[in-house]
Amino acid sequence: NAGVTQTPKFQVLKTGQSMTLQCAQDMNHNSMYWYRQDPGMGLRLIYYSASEGTTDKGEVPNGYNVSRLNKREFSLRLESAAPSQTSVYFCASSHKGDQGSIKTQYFGPGTRLLVL
Amino acid sequence: AQSVTQLDSHVSVSEGTPVLLRCNYSSSYSPSLFWYVQHPNKGLQLLLKYTSAATLVKGINGFEAEFKKSETSFHLTKPSAHMSDAAEYFCVVSDQNTGRRALTFGSGTRLQVQP
Numbered sequence: 001n002a003g004v005t006q007t008p009k010f011q012v013l014k015t016g017q018s019m020t021l022q023c024a025q026d027m028n029h030n031s032m033y034w035y036r037q038d039p040g041m042g043l044r045l046i047y048y049s050a051s052e053g054t055t056d057k058g059e060v061p062n063g064y065n066v067s068r069l070n071k072r073e074f075s076l077r078l079e080s081a082a083p084s085q086t087s088v089y090f091c092a093s094s095h096k097g098d099q100g101s102i103k104t105q106y107f108g109p110g111t112r113l114l115v116l
Numbered sequence: 117a118q119s120v121t122q123l124d125s126h127v128s129v130s131e132g133t134p135v136l137l138r139c140n141y142s143s144s145y146s147p148s149l150f151w152y153v154q155h156p157n158k159g160l161q162l163l164l165k166y167t168s169a170a171t172l173v174k175g176i177n178g179f180e181a182e183f184k185k186s187e188t189s190f191h192l193t194k195p196s197a198h199m200s201d202a203a204e205y206f207c208v209v210s211d212q213n214t215g216r217r218a219l220t221f222g223s224g225t226r227l228q229v230q231p
Contacts, residue, residue, distance in 0.1 A: 004159075035221075040125070042206055042221030043160075090159065104150070105219060107160040 001026055004108035006091050012114045013081045021076040021111050023091030031094045032074035033058075033105065034066060036087040043090060049074055081115045088112050118143045120209045122222035130230045135179075135194040137225045139207030142188065149190045150208040150219070151181055160206065166190065177201070202229045 007022045025032065030051045035043040035058075045058030049068040063085060065077045074093075078085060092105040123138040141147060151163040164175025171183045177200075181192045190207060207222040 040223050042223045043219075044221070045219070092160075104162055104165060106162075107152075109159040 003027065004091055004093055004106055006089075006108040006111050008111060009109070010112045010114075012116065013078075014116050015082060017081050018077065018079050019081065019113075020078075021089055021091075021113075022073070023075065023108060024073045025091075025093040025106070026072065027093060027106065028071070029093035029095055029106075030071070031103070032068065033092040033094075034064075034074070034076045035090045035092065036060065036085075037090060037110070038087050046076065046089075078113075081113075083115045086113060086115045118147065118209050118220050120207050120220055120222040122205075122207050122225050124225050125223065126226045126228065128228040128230060129197045131199055132196050135192070135197045135201065135227065137192040137205050137207075137227065139190045139192065139222060140188050141190060141207070141209045143209055148210045149181075149183060150210070151175065151179070151190075151192050152206045152208060153203050154206065154224075155203045163192070163205075197227075197229045199229050199231065202227055 004025045033048040034046040037043045044060050046060055046064050047058050047066040049055045052071045055066050055068055067075045089111045091108040094103040094105045119142045121140045129135055146168055149166040152160040153163050154160050163179050164173045166173045166183045174180045179194045181190050183190050204224045204226050206224050208219045210219050
């Protein structure tokens with residue numbers, strides 16, 4: 001099992017450019033998540049998908065869109081990149097827990113994005 | 117609303133000495149609590165988790181944490197530090213009542229291990 005994979009590993013963009021970060025998991029998980037990590041702030045949730053066909057906003061969704069392509073894949077799109085979006089982006093997945101049950105999230109290796 | 121505070125941004129210990137990384141949480145309901153570790157330029161790896169079973173939780177690589185409801189704490193400990201423990205550690209809370217199963221991360225504690 002590869003677990004959670006992310007592409008690309010590193011990307012440099014100019015302000016205003018667009019790009020899509022890809023994430024895939026092979027653990028048959030229902031739920032998938034996108035986080036960004038900034039120095040001194042831990043990880044903050046951008047968007048999540050509780051199950052195939054559904055997506056919801058997290059803590060910091062502005063400037064991003066997501067697509068849950070199928071059960072395995074969950075992509076994050078920056079339509080018009082801004083320097084404030086310079087960050088490390090992590091994708092995660094988990095089984096869908098019943099209400100009141102939190103399932104462990106498994107993380108990908110991250111994508112380092114630099115917006116000039 | 118849930119939140120988590122890691123009381124130390126940096127901790128430095130000597131190899132072979134005990135490790136203590138402090139975490140306090142705030143949650144409106146019965147929380148699930150986690151510790152994740154991130155080695156340089158790597159993703160996050162789960163060390164251990166508490167989900168309302170035993171209050172003393174044992175994790176990988178000799179780490180353990182104790183859930184203390186009266187103190188709203190979930191401190192991470194290890195009896196003897198190893199050089200390979202040098203990494204950033206995140207305390208994480210998830211409120212079972214939020215419905216969205218998202219995690220709230222602390223700001224992280226960077227552990228240095230001196231030879």
